[in-house]
Amino acid sequence: MAKMIMTVDDSASVRQMVAFTLKQNGYDVVEAVDGKDALAKLAGTRVDMVITDLNMPNLDGIGLIRGVRANPSYRFTPIIMLTTESQDGKKAEGKAAGATGWIVKPFKPEQLVAVVKKVLG
Amino acid sequence: MSHSFLSMFRRKAEPKIPAGSEAFEVLSGDPLAMRFNGWSDRLGAFGERLVALNGSTEDEFLAIGARLHDFYARAGAVERMSQDVAERIMGEDISRDMAALREILDRIAGYLAHAEQESEQSTATLTRILDLVSHVDEPLDGFKKIIKNLHMLSTAVKIESARLGEGAAGFNTLADDVERLSISIREKSADILREKGSLAAMIEATLARVTALEAEQRSNARLILDRTRESLATLTTVHGRCSAAAGSVAACSSEIAASIATVVTSLQFHDITRQQIEHVKEALDDMRGLLAASAVAPDLAAGEVADVCELQEAQLDHAREELVAAVARVVENLRDIARKETLMSDETRVMAGSADQAGSSLFADMESGMVQVAEVLSESARANRELAGAMAAVVSSVGDIATFVTDIEEIGSEIELIALNSQVKAANTGEGGAALGVLAEAIQHLSVEARSRTGAVSEMLRKVTAVTESLCHEGDRESHALAAEIEGLIGELKGLLGTVRGMNETLLELLGRMDGEVQGLSVDIEAATGGVSVHNATNRIVGEVMGELCDLVREIRRVAPASTSPEREARLRELAERYTMHSERKVHASVFGGAAGGAQAFVPAAAAAGLGDNVELF
Numbered sequence: 216m217a218k219m220i221m222t223v224d225d226s227a228s229v230r231q232m233v234a235f236t237l238k239q240n241g242y243d244v245v246e247a248v249d250g251k252d253a254l255a256k257l258a259g260t261r262v263d264m265v266i267t268d269l270n271m272p273n274l275d276g277i278g279l280i281r282g283v284r285a286n287p288s289y290r291f292t293p294i295i296m297l298t299t300e301s302q303d304g305k306k307a308e309g310k311a312a313g314a315t316g317w318i319v320k321p322f323k324p325e326q327l328v329a330v331v332k333k334v335l336g
Numbered sequence: 337m338s339h340s341f342l343s344m345f346r347r348k349a350e351p352k353i354p355a356g357s358e359a360f361e362v363l364s365g366d367p368l369a370m371r372f373n374g375w376s377d378r379l380g381a382f383g384e385r386l387v388a389l390n391g392s393t394e395d396e397f398l399a400i401g402a403r404l405h406d407f408y409a410r411a412g413a414v415e416r417m418s419q420d421v422a423e424r425i426m427g428e429d430i431s432r433d434m435a436a437l438r439e440i441l442d443r444i445a446g447y448l449a450h451a452e453q454e455s456e457q458s459t460a461t462l463t464r465i466l467d468l469v470s471h472v473d474e475p476l477d478g479f480k481k482i483i484k485n486l487h488m489l490s491t492a493v494k495i496e497s498a499r500l501g502e503g504a505a506g507f508n509t510l511a512d513d514v515e516r517l518s519i520s521i522r523e524k525s526a527d528i529l530r531e532k533g534s535l536a537a538m539i540e541a542t543l544a545r546v547t548a549l550e551a552e553q554r555s556n557a558r559l560i561l562d563r564t565r566e567s568l569a570t571l572t573t574v575h576g577r578c579s580a581a582a583g584s585v586a587a588c589s590s591e592i593a594a595s596i597a598t599v600v601t602s603l604q605f606h607d608i609t610r611q612q613i614e615h616v617k618e619a620l621d622d623m624r625g626l627l628a629a630s631a632v633a634p635d636l637a638a639g640e641v642a643d644v645c646e647l648q649e650a651q652l653d654h655a656r657e658e659l660v661a662a663v664a665r666v667v668e669n670l671r672d673i674a675r676k677e678t679l680m681s682d683e684t685r686v687m688a689g690s691a692d693q694a695g696s697s698l699f700a701d702m703e704s705g706m707v708q709v710a711e712v713l714s715e716s717a718r719a720n721r722e723l724a725g726a727m728a729a730v731v732s733s734v735g736d737i738a739t740f741v742t743d744i745e746e747i748g749s750e751i752e753l754i755a756l757n758s759q760v761k762a763a764n765t766g767e768g769g770a771a772l773g774v775l776a777e778a779i780q781h782l783s784v785e786a787r788s789r790t791g792a793v794s795e796m797l798r799k800v801t802a803v804t805e806s807l808c809h810e811g812d813r814e815s816h817a818l819a820a821e822i823e824g825l826i827g828e829l830k831g832l833l834g835t836v837r838g839m840n841e842t843l844l845e846l847l848g849r850m851d852g853e854v855q856g857l858s859v860d861i862e863a864a865t866g867g868v869s870v871h872n873a874t875n876r877i878v879g880e881v882m883g884e885l886c887d888l889v890r891e892i893r894r895v896a897p898a899s900t901s902p903e904r905e906a907r908l909r910e911l912a913e914r915y916t917m918h919s920e921r922k923v924h925a926s927v928f929g930g931a932a933g934g935a936q937a938f939v940p941a942a943a944a945a946g947l948g949d950n951v952e953l954f
Contacts, residue, residue, distance in 0.1 A: 228604065231398060232401060299607075301918045320607065322604070323597055323600075326950070329947050330953070
């Protein structure tokens with residue numbers, strides 16, 4: 216059974232490219248438009264990994280990570296930040312919140328797939 | 337989206353931007369401040385245009401992204417078809433056909449050697465028969481003298497019998513017998529000569545056909561072996577072609593994958609430049625706030641607005657360049673996919689040995705060659721049957737001659753009987769029949785000579801019969817063996833032909849589908865890329881805003897020249913540290929030099945080494 220990965224981004228074109236890349240490599244993908252939407256969908260869907268943007272309306276990436284980690288079922292679920300943000304401070308904040316890794320946009324498909332394979336084992 | 341960016345340029349103590357000219361009532365007495373209202377309105381208009389631009393560009397990116405799924409799937413289908421062609425060409429069927437064709441080649445070579453040997457033997461046998469038949473004339477010539485002597489003896493016996501009168505009445509019968517014998521010998525000799533002439537003519541004609549057949553067989557042998565070897569060489573080269581073409585196809589596939597990866601990366605630049613433009617808009621809004629709140633030091637506020645506008649002009653230029661370059665990469669790489677797909681299709685055709693779409697292919701040529709070989713073998717079988725028929729006619733004709741041997745031998749016996757009878761009658765006649773005794777003795781001598789002559793003729797005819805019988809037996813045996821061999825070869829060739837034809841049809845069908853898919857994909861990619869205009873709109877609108885920002889900066893600089901102060905430097909440094917994107921920090925640094933502050937590059941941790949310099953795993 217294919218692993219389910221959630222892509223969270225307020226940019227439809229980024230979600231589209233993440234979904235395209237992952238689906239071509241055999242993963243199932245669920246999309247969420249922001250952190251709030253992601254948490255709602257996580258409640259009803261079994262997700263093996265989350266790839267999220269940082270800056271989003273309603274609930275940003277850091278808030279999303281905190282929300283996900285608060286759920287015992289997702290305590291060890293890999294969460295990768297995919298953002299244009301490259302400041303060390305933000306990275307440290309993400310890491311402290313429970314992020315597994317950080318990718319600065321734009322990503323190359325092979326990079327994303329390599330990261331997914333690495334963190335999903 | 338960078339919502340934290342909204343506060344990047346905003347001072348905590350600053351009020352919200354009031355609407356209209358009421359915001360600048362407190363500055364109405366200052367000539368410089370009198371301009372703030374107009375500048376603020378212009379900044380507001382620039383921002384609105386940028387917002388409108390940001391809201392209008394994503395649909396085109398999404399449309400291309402949606403088509404990318406389709407293009408990727410179709411490119412994959414073409415690649416699978418190419419692999420299918422390669423697998424079929426390099427599969428077990430071809431290996432089996434190669435082995436079968438090699439075996440057929442060996443058997444054809446064996447058959448041709450056999451047929452040539454058979455032809456040479458037939459020629460030798462026919463030549464021997466012809467030689468023997470030509471020597472039949474010599475002993476038959478000797479019969480002429482015997483016939484003449486018998487006739488003379490018959491006449492002499494009749495004269496002597498008449499002279500003796502009643503006492504030699506039985507000699508008249510003897511004379512008649514001798515006369516009848518001479519006539520019989522003449523007739524038989526004539527029959528044998530006629531039959532011999534007919535046989536010689538038949539043998540000469542058959543020899544000519546054998547010789548012609550031999551020449552034809554040699555010519556066909558060359559053709560058959562050449563064509564079969566060509567077919568075998570064709571099959572042998574298929575593997576070489578496949579290996580080379582498969583390498584090119586694999587290279588095409590890798591390049592297509594790289595192009596798709598570039599498109600995926602480039603399409604993300606919509607989000608990146610959208611954020612950059614959004615940041616510019618927010619910075620411009622912040623400047624409107626600054627203008628509205630700078631009652632105490634309007635000249636400093638104006639100078640800072642000019643500085644920040646100059647910076648935003650550079651940020652816009654950078655965003656514009658990134659987006660235009662990204663769209664160019666998207667278009668170029670999508671078109672490159674179409675080109676690579678065409679190249680892949682061409683390489684696959686090379687792999688299948690099919691240079692065009694008219695049904696011509698390596699296997700079609702091979703099929704044609706094998707059809708020709710089968711036809712020539714069939715022709716060879718027909719010629720062999722014809723030769724066997726000609727041989728049978730020779731054997732039959734020799735059989736007719738053999739019946740004359742018996743007749744000739746009967747003549748020898750009959751003349752001996754006549755000679756004996758004449759001697760007995762001469763003895764019974766007494767002294768008066770002395771002359772008849774002489775004649776009887778002459779007949780006796782003649783019978784000895786006739787016996788010798790008939791022996792020679794019958795010996796000659798027996799030799800002809802014996803040689804012909806051996807020809808008959810060998811011919812039958814060889815003819816049947818050759819016929820069976822040819823039938824077997826033709827059958828196997830037809831079986832092989834069916835396989836090759838099936839392979840050819842399958843390949844042509846696959847190549848046809850592949851061509852159709854590639855052409856359709858090229859058309860769709862051209863349609864998808866031909867309609868892309870987002871970069872033009874962005875280029876135009878951003879260019880216009882940049883131009884107007886430039887005008888505004890010049891206007892402000894005329895009334896509020898650039899100045900530096902520790903406060904300004906601190907604010908710019910703070911500005912640089914608030915950027916989210918490294919590229920924004922670089923632009924800032926390029927405009928304000930050392931004021932950029934935190935323009936360091938993103939440095940990933942060692943753990944993510946190998947994943948790229950924009951990746952870090954914690």
